[in-house]
Amino acid sequence: MEKLLNTSLRTKLILSFLVVVIFPLIVLAIVSERLISKNVHEEIVRTTKQSLDAAWIQYYVRADQMKFGMLQVTEIVENAILRNDKNSLRDMMRFWKSKRPYVDIWMVVDKDRRVIARLNSDNSGDTININGLIEKALISGEAVISTEIISNEQLLKESEALANEVAIPINTKDTEVEYKTDSTIESDALMLTVVVPVMDQNSVIGAIITGDILNKDNFVPDTITKKIPGSIVTISKNGVTITTTMPTHGGKRAIGTLLPRDVTTILNKGEGFRGDVNIMEDTYIAAFDPIRDNKGNTIGSLFVGVQESRFTALHNENRKNILIVTILGTIMAIMIALLATSRITNPLKLLVKRAKDFANGNMDVSVPDHLTKYTKDEVSVLARSFNEMISDIKDRNKDRENYLLELEKKSKELSTLNEKMQATNQELEVSLEEAQSQQEELQSANEELTILNEELEKKTNELFDANMKIVEEESELRGMRDKLKLIYDGIRDYIFLLDPSCTILEVNRSFLEAYDMKEKDVIGKKCYDLVYGCKDIINECDISKGTDITMPRRDRVITPDNKTLERYVFPVTDAKGNLINRIEYIRDITVESMLREQLIQAEKLSSLGEILSGVAHELNNPLTGVIGYCELIYETTKDEELKTQLGKINNAAMRCKKIIENLLSFARQHKIEKQFCNINEIIKHTVELKSYQLTVDNIEVEMDLGDKMPYTMIDPYMIQQVFLNIINNAHHAILENKRNGKITVMSKHSNGIMKVSFSDTGIGIPEANLKKIFEPFYTTRDIGKGTGLGLSVSYGIIKEHGGEIYAISRPEEGSTFFIELPVVEQKAIIKDEVIKTESEGKVFNGGKKKRILVVDDEGDILDLLKSIISEMGYEAEIISDARFAVEKIMSNDFDLIITDIRMPQLDGKDFYYILADIRPDLKNRVVFTTGDVISTDTGNFLKETDCRYLEKPFTPSEVKRFIKEVFSQL
Numbered sequence: 001m002e003k004l005l006n007t008s009l010r011t012k013l014i015l016s017f018l019v020v021v022i023f024p025l026i027v028l029a030i031v032s033e034r035l036i037s038k039n040v041h042e043e044i045v046r047t048t049k050q051s052l053d054a055a056w057i058q059y060y061v062r063a064d065q066m067k068f069g070m071l072q073v074t075e076i077v078e079n080a081i082l083r084n085d086k087n088s089l090r091d092m093m094r095f096w097k098s099k100r101p102y103v104d105i106w107m108v109v110d111k112d113r114r115v116i117a118r119l120n121s122d123n124s125g126d127t128i129n130i131n132g133l134i135e136k137a138l139i140s141g142e143a144v145i146s147t148e149i150i151s152n153e154q155l156l157k158e159s160e161a162l163a164n165e166v167a168i169p170i171n172t173k174d175t176e177v178e179y180k181t182d183s184t185i186e187s188d189a190l191m192l193t194v195v196v197p198v199m200d201q202n203s204v205i206g207a208i209i210t211g212d213i214l215n216k217d218n219f220v221p222d223t224i225t226k227k228i229p230g231s232i233v234t235i236s237k238n239g240v241t242i243t244t245t246m247p248t249h250g251g252k253r254a255i256g257t258l259l260p261r262d263v264t265t266i267l268n269k270g271e272g273f274r275g276d277v278n279i280m281e282d283t284y285i286a287a288f289d290p291i292r293d294n295k296g297n298t299i300g301s302l303f304v305g306v307q308e309s310r311f312t313a314l315h316n317e318n319r320k321n322i323l324i325v326t327i328l329g330t331i332m333a334i335m336i337a338l339l340a341t342s343r344i345t346n347p348l349k350l351l352v353k354r355a356k357d358f359a360n361g362n363m364d365v366s367v368p369d370h371l372t373k374y375t376k377d378e379v380s381v382l383a384r385s386f387n388e389m390i391s392d393i394k395d396r397n398k399d400r401e402n403y404l405l406e407l408e409k410k411s412k413e414l415s416t417l418n419e420k421m422q423a424t425n426q427e428l429e430v431s432l433e434e435a436q437s438q439q440e441e442l443q444s445a446n447e448e449l450t451i452l453n454e455e456l457e458k459k460t461n462e463l464f465d466a467n468m469k470i471v472e473e474e475s476e477l478r479g480m481r482d483k484l485k486l487i488y489d490g491i492r493d494y495i496f497l498l499d500p501s502c503t504i505l506e507v508n509r510s511f512l513e514a515y516d517m518k519e520k521d522v523i524g525k526k527c528y529d530l531v532y533g534c535k536d537i538i539n540e541c542d543i544s545k546g547t548d549i550t551m552p553r554r555d556r557v558i559t560p561d562n563k564t565l566e567r568y569v570f571p572v573t574d575a576k577g578n579l580i581n582r583i584e585y586i587r588d589i590t591v592e593s594m595l596r597e598q599l600i601q602a603e604k605l606s607s608l609g610e611i612l613s614g615v616a617h618e619l620n621n622p623l624t625g626v627i628g629y630c631e632l633i634y635e636t637t638k639d640e641e642l643k644t645q646l647g648k649i650n651n652a653a654m655r656c657k658k659i660i661e662n663l664l665s666f667a668r669q670h671k672i673e674k675q676f677c678n679i680n681e682i683i684k685h686t687v688e689l690k691s692y693q694l695t696v697d698n699i700e701v702e703m704d705l706g707d708k709m710p711y712t713m714i715d716p717y718m719i720q721q722v723f724l725n726i727i728n729n730a731h732h733a734i735l736e737n738k739r740n741g742k743i744t745v746m747s748k749h750s751n752g753i754m755k756v757s758f759s760d761t762g763i764g765i766p767e768a769n770l771k772k773i774f775e776p777f778y779t780t781r782d783i784g785k786g787t788g789l790g791l792s793v794s795y796g797i798i799k800e801h802g803g804e805i806y807a808i809s810r811p812e813e814g815s816t817f818f819i820e821l822p823v824v825e826q827k828a829i830i831k832d833e834v835i836k837t838e839s840e841g842k843v844f845n846g847g848k849k850k851r852i853l854v855v856d857d858e859g860d861i862l863d864l865l866k867s868i869i870s871e872m873g874y875e876a877e878i879i880s881d882a883r884f885a886v887e888k889i890m891s892n893d894f895d896l897i898i899t900d901i902r903m904p905q906l907d908g909k910d911f912y913y914i915l916a917d918i919r920p921d922l923k924n925r926v927v928f929t930t931g932d933v934i935s936t937d938t939g940n941f942l943k944e945t946d947c948r949y950l951e952k953p954f955t956p957s958e959v960k961r962f963i964k965e966v967f968s969q970l
Contacts, residue, residue: 022330032322044285044306049274051231052287052304055224059302062102062219063145063192066210069100070196071143074208077108077198081116081206086124089117102219104166105150105158105191105211111138111204120158128154128209130193133294137195138204144195146294149237150211152187163187166215170240171256181239181258190214190237190291190300214242216255221245224304232284234303235291239264242300246280254280259301263288267301276308283308396487403484410473417466424459431456494531494586500579502527514588527584531559556589564590616660620931623660623953625860626653631956632867657953674713679754679821680705682716683745686723694731698740706748713824718797722805725790726758726817733762733815752823759816765809773807850874850967851892855885855899855911856929865898868956872963882906889919896966897922901930901938901949909941927966929954 073092080088093106097119106119113134115124128134130148137144155163168186191211198206214220214235221233225245234244239259246254257280259267266273266288273288286305290298431452488495489509497506507522515530522530552570559565566589572581627650634646687701694701727743734741744759765773774795798805802822809815852874854865862878869876874895879885882899883906889897897915901908908928916923931952932938942949950962 026326045274045287047228048231048285048287048304048306051224051228051233052289052302054227055220055233055302055304056289058220058223059192060145062212063194065100066103066194066212067143067145067196069096070194070208070210074196074198077208078200078205081108081110081198082200084110084116086117090119093117093119102212102217103210104162104213105209107209108206109134109209110206113138116206118158120162123157126157130195130209131293131295133193134195134207134209136294137197137207141197141199141204143197144294146193147214147291147299148191148193148293149299150189150191150213155187155189162213166213168215168240168242168256170258171254172258186215186237186240186242186256188237190235190242216243218243218245218253228304230306232303232305232307234305235300236303237300248280259303263301268298270296270298277305279305396491400484400487403480407477407480410477414470414473417470421463421466424463428456428459493588494584496527496584496586498527498582498584500582504530505581531565531586563588564593616931619656619660620952621858621861623653623656624931625858625864627657627953627955628861628864628868628959632864635956653953674715674824676711677714677716677719678709678711679714679719679756680709680747682720683723683747683756686720686727687745689724690727690731694743697731697735699731699734700740700742702742702744704744704746706746709747709749709754710823712754712821714801714821715797719801719821722794722797722819723756723758725794729790730758730760730762730815733760733764736763737761737812749823754821754823756819756821757816759814761814764811764813765807765815766811767809770807770809774805850895852876852896852898852963853885853888853892853894854878855882855897855903855908856880857900857903861900861929864956865959868959869963871956872960874963882908882911885911886914886918889915889922894922895925895970896963897926898950899926899928901928901941902932912945912947925970927962 073096077089077092079085080092089108093108096106097103107128108116109128110116113127113129115126115128117124130150131146133144133146133148152163152167155166166189170181170184170186172181191213194210196208196210197204198208215237220235221244224233225231232244232246234241234246234254236242236259241255241257241259244254246257248254248257260277260279263273263277263286267290270290270292272290273286275286277284277286279286284305285308286303288301288303291300291302293299491508492510494511494514495508496504496511499505504522504525504527507519511517512519512522552568554566554568557565557567566587568585568587570583570585571579572583574580630646630650630653634643634650637643637646683703683705687703691701730743734743741761743761745757746759747754747756749755774791795805798819798821802824804820805817807815807817852869854862854869854876856862856865856878857880859880862880866876866878877888877894879888882903885897885899886906899908899911903911906914908930912923912926915926926947928942928947928949929952930938930949948962948966950959954962
């Protein structure tokens with residue numbers, strides 16, 4: 001120590017500097033190497049577990065496809081099963097096989113499990129048993145999915161070729177660590193099985209059995225390996241590998257190899273395995289999960305692993321890099337120490353100077369700030385109008401035919417009179433000739449001439465009368481023609497008179513007005529050119545098939561400008577039946593067709609509402625139990641970690657509740673429930689919902705969200721629905737563009753208005769369509785791919801929030817949707833909430849302990865309500881059957897009766913009517929709980945009885961407030 005003290009300052013500084021730098025550097029290197037190795041190993045284990053979870057999802061993909069495919073054809077199969085039509089069923093299965101070639105086994109059985117038809121063979125009539133799976137589906141009436149072992153005997157009934165194809169020779173190395181088996185070949189198969197029951201009204205008449213044999217089927221392993229490069233995926237049956245991506249030393253798949261004995265032992269106990277395992281002389285970081293049949297027995301395993309050698313190489317590389325860094329650090333430390341000792345004064349001065357500058361407020365020595373870029377009944381009226389229009393047209397045609405017949409009759413009479421007049425003229429000429437030739441006998445025939453003159457005068461008078469009659473009839477005919485012309489031009493549809501070659505001879509005024517043309521510009525033109533925009537006779541035209549038509553006909557034509565025309569053709573023939581002219585009557589039914597399509601869509605939405613009613617009831621009952629018990633445990637427990645977990649469960653359940661309410665918004669008007677929210681958080685949550693699918697479709701999402709965005713009063717779920725509709729439309733627009741795209745979301749705040757924009761790089765919207773996009777049922781997508789309601793619903797939601805929504809777009813470049821919402825301060829709502837809370841907080845102060853009867857068919861809800869009522873200090877009695885409740889109230893008094901509406905045997909409505917008859921004094925003390933307020937019957941009942949009700953799912957605090965309010969009003 002004395003020698004060190006006697007050395008120079010240079011030596012002291014160098015030694016001190018080296019000790020201070022090198023020792024921590026060595027310690028840091030050792031700690032870093034161990035931490036990196038540990039983190040890498042933990043990351044590989046975590047990745048392996050996630051890969052196994054992904055493998056399970058992929059494992060059931062085909063099963064779900066088979067299930068939903070067969071659910072769609074049960075109505076078709078129903079008739080064939082009832083007829084025991086083996087041939088029809090086999091034809092169906094061959095067609096299904098062409099659509100889903102990966103399905104190996106297809107069978108249709110009756111309700112006694114007797115095979116009616118098989119895909120792979122003509123064998124039928126035998127009774128099939130797949131570990132009780134078929135019985136489970138037939139009894140429950142629901143489709144079931146399970147992995148089952150199919151014996152070699154069952155495979156041979158299908159076909160010998162199939163049995164041979166799936167058999168796997170067992171490759172054993174007879175090692176101590178290997179799973180032991182006495183077989184040399186695995187002839188049984190592991191099959192992903194789907195059984196779909198076929199219903200006849202309310203009874204099961206049979207089932208469709210489909211199976212995907214996993215032996216040698218590389219779909220699941222290959223799919224997972226593609227998604228997770230470097231991983232090994234294996235499916236085994238009782239310790240024997242039946243499909244895998246693990247290669248042998250020869251480069252083939254290691255099918256038929258045996259799993260390690262210790263792993264198989266754990267799996268046979270029904271437990272999973274996580275850790276390192278030696279397979280085929282290689283060590284893997286692996287995750288095994290047992291594959292169980294429908295009875296819970298372990299029949300195989302699903303394995304995902306990564307070679308440990310990948311981790312070892314990375315470990316060695318980390319050590320090498322740390323060693324190099326340590327050596328370089330030591331060298332640099334020595335060089336810096338030498339430099340520091342020789343120039344110690346200047347650095348110290350510089351340090352002092354910078355310290356003084358900093359103390360004097362010079363901020364140039366710090367790093368600049370960084371910026372973060374976020375983002376009514378009209379249908380019947382229409383039908384009556386349509387029928388009235390058809391009736392009017394028929395009446396007008398009938399009147400026109402009567403006028404034409406009468407005109408023809410008058411014309412024939414006129415012809416007869418003309419013939420008579422000509423005969424009279426001829427007689428007059430003969431008489432004149434005789435008078436000239438007998439001029440010499442004039443005097444002697446004076447008396448005869450007088451007689452002839454009298455006859456001539458008579459004939460002349462008759463001729464004059466005939467001429468006057470003709471003039472009158474001509475005037476009458478002109479009036480008739482004018483009347484027919486008025487009717488002809490008054491018809492709002494198009495009427496043409498054509499010659500046999502489709503040349504227009506005459507047209508009514510409606511066509512001229514509709515096309516803004518003059519009659520001289522139409523006469524002589526071809527109808528297929530003028531009306532249908534064709535340069536030649538269209539294929540559907542009867543002229544193209546020959547002009548000899550003898551019967552009226554009717555067809556429908558779509559014009560180049562997308563108009564739908566209904567065309568009636570009436571032939572005009574001569575006395576011999578030859579076609580001389582044609583009358584064409586054309587109606588424009590474009591709007592009528594659109595209205596019919598909209599009516600069909602509305603009927604679909606109505607059906608959807610009825611379905612949602614039932615779904616809401618079935619989901620709200622279990623949600624009530626989850627939310628209620630969650631809140632009760634939260635209030636009683638002191639475990640903070642448990643409270644955190646309960647909070648997450650409650651949030652998830654409330655989210656499910658809101659999802660149900662959002663679904664019901666399609667079937668009823670939903671009252672907006674506003675909360676004080678941050679719009680940026682809603683944007684982030686919405687993008688998270690779509691992030692996975694957008695990533696899969698190579699669509700980038702960029703968010704530039706303004707900081708310090710104010711909170712405002714909005715319904716977050718409704719606004720999220722608007723954002724999700726717009727993002728979905730952008731997603732489809734980019735996919736139609738058939739290239740990678742980008743969605744940009746921006747938000748900003750200015751002058752009390754929050755503005756959110758969604759921009760995409762999709763196909764854009766034509767300018768002519770921009771004014772229609774917010775109209776109900778307007779869509780540019782193909783039939784079945786869009787309802788045309790998304791933007792219409794979004795428009796209504798934004799308007800209810802006092803905002804604006806609009807869009808700009810350029811075709812082929814993309815679209816941008818803008819949403820503007822006003823900032824609403826919470827203080828406008830606080831006062832009402834305080835008043836409500838104070839009112840709700842008043843506890844009913846009864847003179848004796850209140851008795852409450854609870855009737856519900858759900859046991860969990862009964863127990864929950866009993867706990868809540870007891871906690872309030874009331875006496876609760878619970879009954880699960882309304883029939884027993886009727887007996888109870890006949891001999892007991894209750895202060896309040898809480899009953900569900902939808903129950904088996906005796907529902908809440910009938911229970912109420914019976915109670916009103918036998919105990920009218922308790923009628924006003926009945927309140928209802930229901931998860932089905934959307935139902936028309938339920939709504940009418942509650943309106944008719946004016947009874948109070950509590951909507952499911954409810955929380956304990958809501959129940960308490962409800963009971964207190966009811967008691968305060970009794």
